[in-house]
Structure formats: C-alpha cells, structure tokens
Amino acid sequence: MKAAIVGGGWAGIAAAVALADAGHDITLFEMAPQLGGRARSVVGEPPYDNGQHILIGAYRDSLALMRRLGVDPQQVLKRLPLALPYPGEPGLRLPPGSPLVAFTRGVLAHRGWPWPARLGLLTTAGGWLTRGFRCDPRLSVAELCAGLPTAVKRDLVEPLCVAALNTPAPQASAQVFLRVLKDALFSGAGSADLLLPRRPLSDVLAGPATAWLGPRLRLGRRVQTIERGGLVDGESFDGIVLACTSVEAARLTADVAPGWSAAARALGYEPIITVYLSSPGSAMPAPMLALRDGPDAPAQFVFDHGQLGGAPGRFAFVVSGAAPWVERGGCAEAVLAQAQRELAWATPPVIDKVLTEKRATFACTPGLARPPAQIAPDLWAAGDYIDGPYPATLEGAVRAGIAAAQGLGKGANGAASGSPTKTP
Ligand SMILES: Cc1cc2nc3c(=O)[nH]c(=O)nc-3n(C[C@H](O)[C@H](O)[C@H](O)COP(=O)(O)OP(=O)(O)OC[C@H]3O[C@@H](n4cnc5c(N)ncnc54)[C@H](O)[C@@H]3O)c2cc1C
Known part of the structure; x- marks a missing residue:
C-alpha cells in the first residue's frame, strides 16, 4: 500500500513506523521544519522543550517506539519512583515493589497526613479497585473524590488530575482519571515510576525518527486538501492517516466527512x-x-x-x-x-x-464525545484527541498512531487498493 501520513507529532511518527514496518510505502507530510509536534524542542542553548513533559512507566508503547528507533529509554529518561515532594515536605513517595503494595505502604508511611486521611484514601482506593476503576461517565474528579479528606485532595488528587488531564478537578472526567490511576498504580512493577527527560525532547523521539524515516519525510509541507479516492493535495495514495491536530483534521475533512469533522471541531x-x-x-x-x-x-x-x-x-x-x-x-x-x-x-x-x-x-471533561479513529476504510485519524481511554498524552498519541496504522493496514489487506473513500 502507498500510504500518506499527515502530521509528524508522536502519533504521526508512531503511525509511520508501524506502516513502514508492515511493509507499506509511506510518505509523511509535516508542516513544521521538524518532527515532534507539541513534544518538540525549541531553539536555545541548550534547547528548551516546548513545555516540560513527564512520562511514566506505564507508557509501554512510547517506550517500545523509542527502542524501535534505536533510542535507549534509560539513556534519555531519568527513572524515579513516584514521589510528590513539596518544598520542605517529603510528601507521598512509593517504595519499590509491586505497585499495589507500594501504594499501600507509601500511603501508610506518609506522616504529613493524619491517620484518618491515610485510611480514608486506602478505603476509597480499595473501592475503586473493587469496581474495576470504572464509574459513572458523567462524574467529575471533584465529585468522585468529594468524600476524601481535604489533605488528600489538595496534595494528591488535584495535582495528579491537573498534571495528567490538564483539566481542573471540578471539570475533569472521573472515568479518564480512574483509568490513568489504574494504569499507573496497578499495571505491573515500575508502571507508576516517573520518567523525566534528561535530553531535549527532540532527542527522545523526533530526531531519531527523522533519521529513521529519511527520504520518506516531507518537512515544511502543510497539506492543504484531502479528497475522496486517497488524494493528498492531488497526489494519489491507497490510504491516509490524518495525524495532524484536531483543528487541522477538522478543516481537512470538512467536505469528505462532515460528521466526523464536526466532532473534531467541537472539542474544547x-x-x-x-x-x-x-x-x-x-x-x-x-x-x-x-x-x-x-x-x-x-x-x-x-x-x-x-x-x-x-x-x-x-x-x-x-x-x-x-x-x-x-x-x-x-x-x-x-x-x-x-x-x-x-x-x-x-x-x-x-x-x-x-x-x-x-x-x-x-479539555478532558465528563461524558466527552471524542471523534473515532476510522473516518472511512482508507482514511484514519490518529492523535491524542481520538476516542480512547487516555487523556491527551504522549502515550495516547502513540497508541492512536499504532491503532490507525493497524486499521488502515487491515483495510488494505481486505479491500482492493485505491478503492474510493466512502464517507460516513
Ligand atoms: C506544554 C505541554 C506539556 C505537555 N506535557 C505532557 C506530559 O508531561 N506528558 C504527556 O504525556 N503529554 C504531555 N503533553 C501532551 C503531549 O505533548 C501531546 O499529547 C502529544 O504531543 C500529541 O501528539 P500528536 O501527535 O497527537 O499531536 P501533535 O504533537 O500536535 O502533532 C500534530 C502535527 O501535525 C502537524 N500538522 C498540523 N496540520 C498539518 C497539515 N495540514 N499538514 C502537515 N502537518 C500538519 C503539526 O505541525 C504537528 O507536528 C503536553 C503538551 C503540551 C503542549
């Protein structure tokens, strides 16, 4: 299959690598002069990152993508056990070991919280665990955690919520928050570890991806139109992955898939x-x-x-x-x-x-309807905003990129290549 990927953030890179690895002939269009999207470095000596980024041990697919591109995560990321120290206060810190046991031991040992606060958190977290970390999708994080002691909300829930969902607790989706907690705290040893970049972000993924993709890259090229039949600015492809921002994806699909375009445009x-x-x-x-x-x-x-x-x-x-x-x-x-x-x-x-x-x-709000990955059999979307369990994160973007590549690849194997796009 001849496939086009529009956008070279972490989602586009993941899609491009997955499609290339599956043997497809790919071209990646990126409007900026470099790959990386929001997770890029900007000029300075040494370079600044376009915002400080944190990864966690549960970012399984991001770490695998780095390794695929020849990057050793241990070299570019500093791994630390989860700890939330405040100036002059040790704060919550998880000891090494199985996350469930580490969480319990860390909470019990947190002297900054009175005993009722520690026991209250463990009881509430036990309830989340028993219910499989699921809740009413209409709940906000503030509503979900209303019964927790004030110190726990102030020192743990609110900072974790705004760090992971970039949405304040009263407006943030409890369901997505619980999913992040589940994957961070309860999905295997090291999943809650903090992975802090110790190289500029561009060295973590975008730079190595640029070298890996080589002539398959078209940098500085903003795609203006896509049309039915796999046309990207008039050039013909068998399939397309739209891995640009939701705003650009909405613009590009306004004519070919108006319903999908409206859903992408509606995001806050x-x-x-x-x-x-x-x-x-x-x-x-x-x-x-x-x-x-x-x-x-x-x-x-x-x-x-x-x-x-x-x-x-x-x-x-x-x-x-x-x-x-x-x-x-x-x-x-x-x-x-x-x-x-x-x-x-x-x-x-x-x-x-x-x-x-x-x-x-x-804005990761309760009950949010996010656009699906498949727009048409030969047109898929990837990006941190695509429907899925995660908030807007690097891992969400990478998983969306891989899913779009797999979806497009399956379509290519099942249907005659070059078949016209059917819009929903
Ligand atoms: C300041 C900041 C801090 C963050 N902190 C964290 C964090 O700590 N941990 C975490 O996991 N996540 C964090 N994130 C979120 C994370 O950066 C994003 O979720 C992720 O980078 C999104 O990747 P993406 O590929 O979906 O989109 P993008 O990175 O936005 O990539 C889209 C790409 O498409 C290109 N493009 C757009 N239109 C076109 C077009 N028409 N033609 C060609 N190319 C086009 C753009 O130039 C861009 O390169 C942070 C984000 C910001 C901004």
Whole structure:
C-alpha cells in the first residue's frame, strides 16, 4: 500500500513506523521544519522543550517506539519512583515493589497526613479497585473524590488530575482519571515510576525518527486538501492517516466527512504555560517538586534541569489548566514571586523564557464525545484527541498512531487498493 501520513507529532511518527514496518510505502507530510509536534524542542542553548513533559512507566508503547528507533529509554529518561515532594515536605513517595503494595505502604508511611486521611484514601482506593476503576461517565474528579479528606485532595488528587488531564478537578472526567490511576498504580512493577527527560525532547523521539524515516519525510509541507479516492493535495495514495491536530483534521475533512469533522471541531482546549526561570548556582532537593497553586501561585510543578542533564540553574515551572492565567496575564511574574516565596535560591531568579500553548490538550471533561479513529476504510485519524481511554498524552498519541496504522493496514489487506473513500 502507498500510504500518506499527515502530521509528524508522536502519533504521526508512531503511525509511520508501524506502516513502514508492515511493509507499506509511506510518505509523511509535516508542516513544521521538524518532527515532534507539541513534544518538540525549541531553539536555545541548550534547547528548551516546548513545555516540560513527564512520562511514566506505564507508557509501554512510547517506550517500545523509542527502542524501535534505536533510542535507549534509560539513556534519555531519568527513572524515579513516584514521589510528590513539596518544598520542605517529603510528601507521598512509593517504595519499590509491586505497585499495589507500594501504594499501600507509601500511603501508610506518609506522616504529613493524619491517620484518618491515610485510611480514608486506602478505603476509597480499595473501592475503586473493587469496581474495576470504572464509574459513572458523567462524574467529575471533584465529585468522585468529594468524600476524601481535604489533605488528600489538595496534595494528591488535584495535582495528579491537573498534571495528567490538564483539566481542573471540578471539570475533569472521573472515568479518564480512574483509568490513568489504574494504569499507573496497578499495571505491573515500575508502571507508576516517573520518567523525566534528561535530553531535549527532540532527542527522545523526533530526531531519531527523522533519521529513521529519511527520504520518506516531507518537512515544511502543510497539506492543504484531502479528497475522496486517497488524494493528498492531488497526489494519489491507497490510504491516509490524518495525524495532524484536531483543528487541522477538522478543516481537512470538512467536505469528505462532515460528521466526523464536526466532532473534531467541537472539542474544547486547555492551555499550559511553561515558565523557565534562571538562577545560577541554585538547585532543588529533588529533580521535581510539587507546588500548591492558588490565586497568586500559578505553578503546580517545578523541574530542576541541572539534575536532569540540562542547563544547571535552569528551572521549568509548569502551569497546567492555565486558562485563567492566559485570560488574566502576568503569569510569569506571578511564577517568579511564587518561586521566591517557596524555594531557596542561591542567586535571585530571573525569567528566562515563557512558552504558552493555548491548545496544549483537549479539555478532558465528563461524558466527552471524542471523534473515532476510522473516518472511512482508507482514511484514519490518529492523535491524542481520538476516542480512547487516555487523556491527551504522549502515550495516547502513540497508541492512536499504532491503532490507525493497524486499521488502515487491515483495510488494505481486505479491500482492493485505491478503492474510493466512502464517507460516513
Ligand atoms: C506544554 C505541554 C506539556 C505537555 N506535557 C505532557 C506530559 O508531561 N506528558 C504527556 O504525556 N503529554 C504531555 N503533553 C501532551 C503531549 O505533548 C501531546 O499529547 C502529544 O504531543 C500529541 O501528539 P500528536 O501527535 O497527537 O499531536 P501533535 O504533537 O500536535 O502533532 C500534530 C502535527 O501535525 C502537524 N500538522 C498540523 N496540520 C498539518 C497539515 N495540514 N499538514 C502537515 N502537518 C500538519 C503539526 O505541525 C504537528 O507536528 C503536553 C503538551 C503540551 C503542549
């Protein structure tokens, strides 16, 4: 099959590699001058990432894709047992071992919480486990966790929710949150581990993918139209994977699949702001600290790049669910003040760079109808927003890319190649 992939983020890379490995003749169109999409590095010395990214041990398919491209995850990612330390507080930390036992031991050992809070969390988590981590799809995370002690909501549920779903707990889907917890905490040893990039993001996947794909890549090429019969800007293909953003996918399918296009267009978005501060000679007690956000404190997490193989004295502050700060302005200055209040600095920090992604992820709200992967037998979509159990994550994108490639490949084996597209 001659297949086109439109978009070279992690979903497009995953689709391209899977199709090429299945023996298909592929062409990947990417409008930017480089691969990587939202998970790319931007110019700087050393480069900045377009937002701090965290992976976890449960990102099985992302790790396999790295290995396929010749990347050793141990070289490019720092693996740490899950811990949520706050400045001056050890916070929750999971000891090594089977995740279920580690979670129980970690919660019981968390002296920062009174006993009723620890037992309350274990009882509630036991209930989630018994119900198979499923709940009413209309529930928000805040509703799901309403009965939990305040300290557990403040120190664990709210930061995990905004980190994983990029949607504040009152608006976030409880069902998706439970699925993330299930995969992180209960799907095998090491699944909850934090994997923090210790190389620029482009070295983690996009750079090696560029070398691997070689002449099959068309960089700097924004696809303008797709048409029935597998036409991409007039060039004929047997199948297409749309791995561009949902906004672009909606535009490209407006005529060929109006129903699907409307579903993609209907998604809402949440911003993320990353504020890089510089403070030569400063270091944190751990590579990552959680922070308590509030009306004058935008950031929920901070990362010390000096401990992550990057520039010493460079710190990345992450403001997830950042819509109020985009509207209000002044986020970087508020982060600077938050940092000065909460962290011990060797030299006064200064703002180094501010990156605002207004459409960082789709808003992961209860009962959300996400567009399906199959648009037509020879037209599939891939991306972190496609219907599935995960929020907008690298792993969600990679799994969607693989699923689209498999779907297209099956169609190609079952139907005569070049058959006209039937739109739903
Ligand atoms: C600041 C930030 C922090 C994040 N943190 C995390 C994190 O810690 N952990 C995590 O798992 N996830 C995180 N994410 C989410 C993660 O980055 C995304 O889920 C993932 O990168 C999405 O990949 P994708 O391939 O679906 O889409 P994208 O990366 O958006 O890729 C789409 C690609 O299509 C291209 N394109 C668009 N239109 C066209 C066209 N017409 N023709 C050709 N090419 C086109 C674009 O240029 C782009 O390269 C974060 C995202 C942001 C923005």
